[in-house]
Amino acid sequence: IAEGTIITELKKGKFEYKETVKKMIEPVKNSDFEGYSDKGVYFSSSKKHNEMLDGGLCDTTYYITDEKGNRELCKVNNNFYGIFKGIYEGDLIVGFDGGLEKEEEADWRFSIHRIGANGGEIICKGIGWKLMETQIIGDSLVYYIGNDEKGVGILNKCNLKTKETEEIVKYKYKENEQGELLQGKRVYALDGFKDGVIFRIEIADKKGKDVEESRKWETLYYDLNDKSLTELPIKHERTANYIGGDKDCVIIGDIDVDNTTDNIGTMYLKKEDGSYANIILPEIESCDDIKKGIRISDSIIGLLAGGKVYLLDYKKGSYEIINGYGMFEQDRIVIKENNEVHIYENFK
Numbered sequence: 001i002a003e004g005t006i007i008t009e010l011k012k013g014k015f016e017y018k019e020t021v022k023k024m025i026e027p028v029k030n031s032d033f034e035g036y037s038d039k040g041v042y043f044s045s046s047k048k049h050n051e052m053l054d055g056g057l058c059d060t061t062y063y064i065t066d067e068k069g070n071r072e073l074c075k076v077n078n079n080f081y082g083i084f085k086g087i088y089e090g091d092l093i094v095g096f097d098g099g100l101e102k103e104e105e106a107d108w109r110f111s112i113h114r115i116g117a118n119g120g121e122i123i124c125k126g127i128g129w130k131l132m133e134t135q136i137i138g139d140s141l142v143y144y145i146g147n148d149e150k151g152v153g154i155l156n157k158c159n160l161k162t163k164e165t166e167e168i169v170k171y172k173y174k175e176n177e178q179g180e181l182l183q184g185k186r187v188y189a190l191d192g193f194k195d196g197v198i199f200r201i202e203i204a205d206k207k208g209k210d211v212e213e214s215r216k217w218e219t220l221y222y223d224l225n226d227k228s229l230t231e232l233p234i235k236h237e238r239t240a241n242y243i244g245g246d247k248d249c250v251i252i253g254d255i256d257v258d259n260t261t262d263n264i265g266t267m268y269l270k271k272e273d274g275s276y277a278n279i280i281l282p283e284i285e286s287c288d289d290i291k292k293g294i295r296i297s298d299s300i301i302g303l304l305a306g307g308k309v310y311l312l313d314y315k316k317g318s319y320e321i322i323n324g325y326g327m328f329e330q331d332r333i334v335i336k337e338n339n340e341v342h343i344y345e346n347f348k
Contacts, residue, residue, distance in 0.1 A: 006269055006277050013318030015300070015311050016348040024339050027063035027070035035327055036334040036341045037090035039117050040066030056080060062092070062115050074120030076101065076113060083110070084134040086292075087329045088160055091116035093123070093141065095134050112141065114160070124158055124165060133199075135244075135292070136160075137192040140224055142168070144187040144199075148175065153186045155199065157224065168197070168222050169229070181215070182206045188217075191244030193295035196223045198232070198250060200243045221247055234268050234276050242290040249301060249314055250276065253290030265290055265305065269314060283321060284310065296331045296347050309333050311347065 024033070024041050034042040042064055049057040057080060062073045077100045084095035092115040099111035101122060110131035112123045129145040132153070136142075139160050146153040155168040173184035181204040190199035201218040219234040234250060242253035250268040265281030281303075284290065288306030296302050299315035309326040312319040322344065324335035333344040 006271060007279065007314060007317035008277075009279060010282055010312055010314075010317055010319045012282075013313075013316070013320060015313070015318075015320050016346075017344050018346040020343040020345075022341050022343070024336070024341055025065055025070065026339075027065060027072075031063065033336045033341075034062070034085060034094070035087045035092050035329070036336075036343070037087050037092075037329050039090040040064040041341060042092045042115070057098070062120065064117060066117070073115055073117070074101065074113075076111075076120070079111075083131050084112070085327075086136040087327065088114070088136050088141075093136060093160075095131055095143070097131070099125075110145070112143065112158075123160075123163065124156075133187060133190050135191045135197070137197050138194045138224060140197075142190060142192070142197045144190060146173075146186065151184070155187050155190070157197070169220075171201075189241055189243045191242065191293055192224075193244070193246045193249075193293065195225055196221055196246055198243050198245055200240060200252075219243065219250070232276070233274065236266065236268075242293075244290075244293040245301075246295065249295075251281075251290065251293050251301070251303065253284070253305070256286035262286070264288070265303075267312070267314065279314075281310070281312070282319065292328060294328050294331065300347050302328060302331075302333060302347075304328070309335065309344075 027043050028045050031043040031045045034044050044060050044062050046058040046060045057078050060076045064073055079096040079099035081097055086093045095112040109127050111125040113120050114123050129147050132144045132146050134143040141158040144155045151172055151174050154170045156165055158165045171185035173186045174182045181202050185201050185203050188200045188202045190197055192198050198221050203216040204214045206214045219232045221230045221232055236252050239255045240252045241255045245251045248270045252266045254264040256264050262285050263280045265284035267279045268276040284305050291304045293303045299313050301312050303310040304326050307325050309322040326333050326335045335342045
């Protein structure tokens with residue numbers, strides 16, 4: 001971005017877009033809305049096992065509503081809770097703590113499933129690993145898994161077209177009983193717009209020092225196409241539970257421990273000299289954790305933050321808020337309201 005075009009603040013404005021409203025029909029009573037695409041509307045219904053015996057295991061059945069009506073797609077057995085969900089090429093991608101497709105299989109610690117109009121399949125799974133962070137970025141599922149006993153964390157990418165998995169980085173770490181990092185490195189947050197993943201590394205080397213004193217942060221960008229890894233010159237010392245974007249525009253969402261901060265989002269814009277200018281994102285408050293960001297156009301960014309969707313144009317310096325818990329489907333925004341889905345697209 002040329003020096004003269006770097007904005008210094010965002011002002012409330014109005015974007016142009018098309019809104020379409022479609023009715024939904026629940027396949028079964030008290031089902032949960034999972035996502036929308038041109039293939040149909042996805043729902044789920046979970047049935048708990050005996051909580052006294054297994055601590056809250058569920059069997060979750062997935063359905064789709066389309067022009068053929070309502071029908072069941074697949075069942076995910078023995079899952080504790082959902083960790084992730086998103087839409088890719090019209091299919092639903094979901095991640096679980098646990099989760100099997102057949103009762104006789106081994107007890108996976110985590111599983112990620114792709115569910116479409118023809119049923120479901122497990123994309124990846126693991127025993128002994130916990131799923132820490134997951135995002136759909138372009139044609140890749142990028143996910144970070146950790147094994148506390150081995151003291152190893154691995155950031156992987158799975159090509160959703162070829163189903164091939166590659167390791168991006170692997171770090172060793174040691175933590176205390178409270179989960180605080182004592183030594184080594186671990187991935188703390190990750191996301192990206194399309195061609196790359198931005199992730200935040202927590203680094204610690206306690207050696208007798210206070211945990212907070214030994215803690216440092218790095219911001220890295222991994223190009224999914226040429227597989228290059230670059231450290232970005234962004235110094236953001238506050239603890240953040242979200243980071244995303246690309247080399248030109250980086251979004252960071254902070255954790256507000258005391259629930260006292262009104263603005264927990266920061267946008268970093270790359271300048272001609274390679275450094276970054278930072279701008280506070282207005283109206284993203286302590287309860288509005290940023291969950292996902294996408295690049296809608298050359299200058300328009302979409303963010304899911306709490307119970308609202310945040311549109312920002314970082315070249316014009318304007319923003320607009322659409323209320324509702326949204327999901328992204330390619331460059332469209334989908335919000336459920338009662339028995340309707342509202343689809344927003346063609347942003348200008």
